[in-house]
Amino acid sequence: MDFNQIIFIFQILFTAAVAENIALYYFLGTCPLISVSNNLRTSFQMGITVTFVMLISSSINFIVYNWILVPLELEYLQLLFFVLSIAAITQFLELFLDRYFHEIYASFGIFLPLIAVNCAILGVSLFIVLREYDFVTSVVYSLGSGLGWLLVICLIASLRRRVDTSSISIYLGERGITMLIASIIAMAFYGLTTAMKGLI
Amino acid sequence: MVPENPVFVLALGLCSTLAATTKVENAFYMSLIVGITTIVTSVICSFLRSVIPHRFRLISYILIIVTTVITAEQLLKIIYPEIAKELGAYVGLVVTNCIVMGRMEAYASSHSTTESFCDALGVSLGYSMVLMSISTIREILGKGTIWNLNVMPDDYICCKVFSSPPGAFIVFALFLFVINWLRSFGRKN
Numbered sequence: 001m002d003f004n005q006i007i008f009i010f011q012i013l014f015t016a017a018v019a020e021n022i023a024l025y026y027f028l029g030t031c032p033l034i035s036v037s038n039n040l041r042t043s044f045q046m047g048i049t050v051t052f053v054m055l056i057s058s059s060i061n062f063i064v065y066n067w068i069l070v071p072l073e074l075e076y077l078q079l080l081f082f083v084l085s086i087a088a089i090t091q092f093l094e095l096f097l098d099r100y101f102h103e104i105y106a107s108f109g110i111f112l113p114l115i116a117v118n119c120a121i122l123g124v125s126l127f128i129v130l131r132e133y134d135f136v137t138s139v140v141y142s143l144g145s146g147l148g149w150l151l152v153i154c155l156i157a158s159l160r161r162r163v164d165t166s167s168i169s170i171y172l173g174e175r176g177i178t179m180l181i182a183s184i185i186a187m188a189f190y191g192l193t194t195a196m197k198g199l200i
Numbered sequence: 201m202v203p204e205n206p207v208f209v210l211a212l213g214l215c216s217t218l219a220a221t222t223k224v225e226n227a228f229y230m231s232l233i234v235g236i237t238t239i240v241t242s243v244i245c246s247f248l249r250s251v252i253p254h255r256f257r258l259i260s261y262i263l264i265i266v267t268t269v270i271t272a273e274q275l276l277k278i279i280y281p282e283i284a285k286e287l288g289a290y291v292g293l294v295v296t297n298c299i300v301m302g303r304m305e306a307y308a309s310s311h312s313t314t315e316s317f318c319d320a321l322g323v324s325l326g327y328s329m330v331l332m333s334i335s336t337i338r339e340i341l342g343k344g345t346i347w348n349l350n351v352m353p354d355d356y357i358c359c360k361v362f363s364s365p366p367g368a369f370i371v372f373a374l375f376l377f378v379i380n381w382l383r384s385f386g387r388k389n
Contacts, residue, residue, distance in 0.1 A: 180370070
């Protein structure tokens with residue numbers, strides 16, 4: 001692998017994690033972002049689980065799409081296959097962790113069923129098909145997206161700890177203040193991306 | 201429709217609410233798709249509720265939803281190819297929209313076909329109302345237009361932040377504030 005390829009991979013990683021962050025740019029996986037982010041520890045575990053499942057499911061979906069659906073000309077069934085494979089992966093992972101790594105299962109096993117309906121995971125698989133990435137790029141892209149999601153949920157969870165101790169308007173409520181936090185983080189990411197573009 | 205609005209009160213289906221509201225046009229088609237999917241899946245679900253075994257109900261619901269969404273996606277691609285291109289992956293993501301699944305699980309699985317049709321209609325009207333109002337504000341402030349028609353004076357400087365992602369969060373938070381404020385009046389009276 002030469003230098004240019006490494007640069008290219010880093011570029012994809014940066015774009016997926018920061019510049020076009022899956023949560024703040026495409027608004028995927030916002031439901032758990034708003035509802036689960038009240039504790040830093042659980043948010044971190046949730047983020048790790050999402051990253052892991054995203055990585056596995058998008059590589060399997062890539063293989064399913066390019067090796068099974070395209071030769072059979074069944075591209076329009078992609079949604080059905082993606083949803084089924086994500087459900088199967090989460091189910092399988094749950095059983096596997098429960099059997100062999102019980103400690104890990106005890107710490108994030110409860111999040112696995114929730115992840116089956118996380119739109120970020122399905123979204124990444126669909127984006128990979130839409131943009132016609134090759135295998136390496138799609139693996140890097142899904143890794144970057146997962147890490148970006150992890151970063152955002154941890155940031156929001158840490159900021160919400162400050163919110164808990166301060167008095168906010170009762171009309172805004174927990175959800176509203178989380179939305180405002182998300183918008184401020186989104187602006188910060190936006191600014192960072194612009195600054196990086198200036199450097200490159 | 202209003203007191204149990206899926207987006208504001210229950211915080212379901214946030215993804216599409218935020219993503220599809222940069223333009224009124226997109227929001228309109230998005231709410232149309234979500235509405236049709238909710239109604240069709242609820243009706244099918246309540247129709248088949250005595251046939252579906254309880255243990256396999258979630259997987260059967262997912263299959264019903266996926267089939268409906270694939271049909272809707274293909275129809276959209278034929279009738280409005282440009283809209284389908286602009287909405288992109290979000291049409292497929294209706295599958296994971298919690299509103300559709302939530303209605304099936306909470307209402308359609310235990311009520312008659314007519315009742316669940318009315319319920320789904322109400323929920324999707326509430327959803328589209330939210331989508332349309334958010335997108336109207338964002339399009340007026342961000343681009344100075346409604347449905348691609350100019351409504352602002354020519355020297356209006358577009359406030360780009362409202363058509364970019366952070367703006368969606370801000371407008372949503374403001375909406376939440378106003379709605380909770382109005383609800384508090386209702387409670388006092």
